[in-house]
Structures are given as C-alpha cells and as structure tokens.
Amino acid sequence: MAKEGKKVGIVTHFYDKLGVGIIKLEGPLKKGDHLRFEGHSTNFDQVVSEMQFDHKDIDSGAKGKEVGIKLDDKVREGDKVYLV
Numbered sequence: 001m002a003k004e005g006k007k008v009g010i011v012t013h014f015y016d017k018l019g020v021g022i023i024k025l026e027g028p029l030k031k032g033d034h035l036r037f038e039g040h041s042t043n044f045d046q047v048v049s050e051m052q053f054d055h056k057d058i059d060s061g062a063k064g065k066e067v068g069i070k071l072d073d074k075v076r077e078g079d080k081v082y083l084v
Helices: none
Strands: 006-015 020-025 034-038 043-047 051-053 066-070 080-083
Antiparallel strands (some): 034 080
C-alpha cells in the first residue's frame, strides 16, 4: 500500500480517550519525523510531536522498543507505520 517510505513499526494498541497509539518499532524514530499510518480503515499522515517510553518523554526511540505517540486520528492494532 505504501508507495514511498520505510516501514518503521506496527501499532500494538490505541488508547482512545488519550489519543495515544503504542508502536512497536522496527527502526529508529525521533520527534519531528513524518509518519504515515496505513491499515484496513486507516490512512493518514502525521508528524511526531510527542513520544513516550515507560511514561517518560523521549526525543527518539530505537528498534525493538514500544513507544507511545500522541495522535490526531484513531489507529488500530496491526496498522503499519511508515517514515515518509
């Protein structure tokens, strides 16, 4: 589905009331990165403005970590995340 961009992770959970998606990283990610979220009923772009690991603000995340990202739209488990 993604015509450009590198897959950097997959959504493992979404906290609807908080508007936070949990992403299992398959590559490095940092604040300011432009992401595309794609899934069965998900397709939107967003810049990473807030990111947390273990309830602490972080500027970047490494492969293998699960990070929380504040999102403007809803994501679903299994949605793919691309760096664009």
